[in-house]
Amino acid sequence: MKRIAAFMLLHACAAMAQEGWWMTQPLRWVQTNLRETDANLDAQRLIDQLTDFKANVLHFGMGGIAAYYPTKVPFHYPSPYLPKGRDLFGEVLELAHKRGIRVVGRFDLSKTRKEVFDAHPEWFFRKANGEPVVYNELYSTCINGGYYRDLGMKILAEALENYDVDGLFFNMFGNQSRDYSGTFVGHCHCDSCKRKYREMYGKDLPKEPDDDYRRFMFHCSREVAAEIGKLIRTKRPKAGYFNYIQEHTDGIMSESNTAVNRPLPLWPYASSDNVNRARNSEPTKMSVNLCMQFVDFPWRFATVPQQEIALRLWQNVAHGGAAAFAVNGTLDQQDMQAIQAAKPVYQWLAANEQYYVKQQSAAKVLLLGGSARLGRTLNTAAYRGVFRFLSEEHIPFAVSDNMDWLEKRDYDLVIATEWAPAELKTYLEQGGKVLVVSARPPELPVPAVVQTWKNVSGYFRVRNHQLLPSLKDTTIVMLNGDYTEVAGDGSDSLTFIPPSMIGPPEKIHTDMKETTKPGLVRSQIGKGRLVWVPWDLSVLYYKHSLPAHAGILRDLIADLMPERQIVTNAHPLVEMSLMRQGNRTLLHLINLSGHSQTAYFEPLPMRDIEVKLAGKFLKATAIRNRAALAVTDSGGRSRFVLPELKDYELIVLE
Numbered sequence: 133m134k135r136i137a138a139f140m141l142l143h144a145c146a147a148m149a150q151e152g153w154w155m156t157q158p159l160r161w162v163q164t165n166l167r168e169t170d171a172n173l174d175a176q177r178l179i180d181q182l183t184d185f186k187a188n189v190l191h192f193g194m195g196g197i198a199a200y201y202p203t204k205v206p207f208h209y210p211s212p213y214l215p216k217g218r219d220l221f222g223e224v225l226e227l228a229h230k231r232g233i234r235v236v237g238r239f240d241l242s243k244t245r246k247e248v249f250d251a252h253p254e255w256f257f258r259k260a261n262g263e264p265v266v267y268n269e270l271y272s273t274c275i276n277g278g279y280y281r282d283l284g285m286k287i288l289a290e291a292l293e294n295y296d297v298d299g300l301f302f303n304m305f306g307n308q309s310r311d312y313s314g315t316f317v318g319h320c321h322c323d324s325c326k327r328k329y330r331e332m333y334g335k336d337l338p339k340e341p342d343d344d345y346r347r348f349m350f351h352c353s354r355e356v357a358a359e360i361g362k363l364i365r366t367k368r369p370k371a372g373y374f375n376y377i378q379e380h381t382d383g384i385m386s387e388s389n390t391a392v393n394r395p396l397p398l399w400p401y402a403s404s405d406n407v408n409r410a411r412n413s414e415p416t417k418m419s420v421n422l423c424m425q426f427v428d429f430p431w432r433f434a435t436v437p438q439q440e441i442a443l444r445l446w447q448n449v450a451h452g453g454a455a456a457f458a459v460n461g462t463l464d465q466q467d468m469q470a471i472q473a474a475k476p477v478y479q480w481l482a483a484n485e486q487y488y489v490k491q492q493s494a495a496k497v498l499l500l501g502g503s504a505r506l507g508r509t510l511n512t513a514a515y516r517g518v519f520r521f522l523s524e525e526h527i528p529f530a531v532s533d534n535m536d537w538l539e540k541r542d543y544d545l546v547i548a549t550e551w552a553p554a555e556l557k558t559y560l561e562q563g564g565k566v567l568v569v570s571a572r573p574p575e576l577p578v579p580a581v582v583q584t585w586k587n588v589s590g591y592f593r594v595r596n597h598q599l600l601p602s603l604k605d606t607t608i609v610m611l612n613g614d615y616t617e618v619a620g621d622g623s624d625s626l627t628f629i630p631p632s633m634i635g636p637p638e639k640i641h642t643d644m645k646e647t648t649k650p651g652l653v654r655s656q657i658g659k660g661r662l663v664w665v666p667w668d669l670s671v672l673y674y675k676h677s678l679p680a681h682a683g684i685l686r687d688l689i690a691d692l693m694p695e696r697q698i699v700t701n702a703h704p705l706v707e708m709s710l711m712r713q714g715n716r717t718l719l720h721l722i723n724l725s726g727h728s729q730t731a732y733f734e735p736l737p738m739r740d741i742e743v744k745l746a747g748k749f750l751k752a753t754a755i756r757n758r759a760a761l762a763v764t765d766s767g768g769r770s771r772f773v774l775p776e777l778k779d780y781e782l783i784v785l786e
């Protein structure tokens with residue numbers, strides 16, 4: 133029954149997303165995020181630059197805050213810098229199409245001028261005290277007001293009727309709670325929001341956003357997204373709909389960016405994370421993960437390291453997404469470093485474009501993300517701990533926020549780092565293997581919870597070196613964080629050691645007490661197997677990178693999934709992704725060794741990387757090295773050696 137329901141849902145989703153140009157062509161996407169002053173730009177020069185860049189999609193300012201064409205819709209204004217009589221968007225569109233470059237028009241309906249606010253104050257975002265949100269003379273609109281829901285549709289209808297656009301993109305969708313300066317404005321208290329919230333929940337808007345409010349905002353933004361999708365498909369059936377959300381769109385937008393106040397460490401897998409998650413949550417949709425060239429909003433013209441830009445672009449395409457790069461203004465930047473870093477990557481991708489289309493993940497491990505749909509958030513540190521571990525171990529994995537796909541693909545193992553939903557039970561009963569790493573009890577049959585120890589500083593005693601061979605040199609591992617104690621005896625694996633004295637040295641742990649409280653729960657559910665680590669193991673690995681913590685993950689994965697897809701001697705800082713493209717298998721290798729602390733340098737060349745890949749292949753070709761690699765049989769696996777990895781390599785297996 134469940135399987136059938138999921139199948140129907142899948143069918144409905146697949147029918148909604150069109151197999152448009154964004155799925156059938158390799159994408160080399162460039163966004164020129166125009167300022168209003170750019171309305172006088174030299175269109176021919178821009179298109180010549182894009183041609184040289186080998187870009188094939190231009191993401192270009194169209195309307196909303198400022199229109200780049202002579203709009204006739206009331207309360208929609210052309211940029212004050214658009215020369216009288218000029219239709220910049222129309223000119224660019226025509227020149228781009230002549231060169232085979234597609235154009236996606238950018239809209240931002242989240243803010244507009246004071247004239248509109250004066251005429252229609254009911255269309256606008258209201259803070260808790262009733263005041264509007266004003267930033268650089270622009271007033272924030274509310275996603276539930278008439279600007280988005282009525283006037284916005286007229287603006288888009290005009291744009292779609294007059295221009296043969298290849299798609300539309302929307303910025304700032306869904307009532308942002310902070311402005312560009314980071315000032316907190318809270319959530320909207322306008323009459324439309326108050327009324328809609330009362331209709332949905334029978335109560336007043338909360339003072340602080342809670343789970344109900346998050347579901348409300350999710351619902352409201354998706355209502356508008358659905359209307360926009362419908363409008364685009366009616367007016368321009370071949371055009372795509374691109375937005376930062378998974379629902380109702382054709383392309384899922386995301387960004388790899390930096391911000392000066394964001395907590396360290398940097399997340400060098402940002403692009404892999406975004407693209408892997410988008411492509412595997414919605415495999416019928418394209419992932420467009422924009423590589424943002426700037427450091428943070430106050431320094432839009434200051435460029436991040438060139439190697440960071442190149443790394444992000446390689447990660448985008450290695451996981452089956454578009455190459456996507458954004459600059460503010462035109463391609464005549466005051467700092468040209470970003471463009472000079474991205475251009476050779478684009479040119480190489482263009483020369484080898486047959487490999488960068490219609491890729492799907494071939495991974496046999498599924499890592500669960502969060503789910504905005506269900507209002508579930510994710511413990512980022514726990515998620516990243518496992519993400520990084522899998523990458524360092526060269527275990528190909530797909531990330532998904534969407535449980536609908538669970539039964540559609542053949543996974544050997546599912547890993548949950550916080551959220552382990554009840555849907556996994558059916559999967560387990562049918563023979564699935566699940567690893568849950570979280571102090572939060574899974575929604576699955578597990579032993580009775582005794583208590584959750586909060587933020588405890590203790591240890592676990594290693595009692596089973598046969599199960600945990602990576603811990604051969606230790607009988608003790610660190611615990612710092614939450615631990616959920618369950619009924620049972622853990623003497624056959626790991627047992628909890630509660631906090632004991634930590635000083636002076638004469639007293640250290642002299643009162644240490646052993647228990648039989650389990651640090652590991654292993655059970656059979658139907659035909660399947662569940663392993664639950666009821667403490668913050670992956671958070672600890674993310675924060676401290678202790679080999680003992682990695683060892684536990686490695687051994688538990690080996691216990692559940694004895695056969696890995698890839699066996700290799702590659703350094704942990706070589707990221708690999710395994711993709712399928714028709715009859716071909718593609719192995720992407722990305723060299724992350726240039727990353728250290730806040731820096732990205734040239735990666736160190738890696739030599740003689742041996743790979744033994746599950747499956748029989750006759751031919752292996754290293755595309756960037758321009759070399760055929762000898763393939764031999766190694767215990768039923770296909771073995772080959774890559775002589776040298778510089779920044780990136782693609783090995784095509786046939």
Ligand SMILES: [Zn+2]
Pocket residue numbers: 256257258274275276277320321322323324325326
């Ligand atoms: Zn509102």
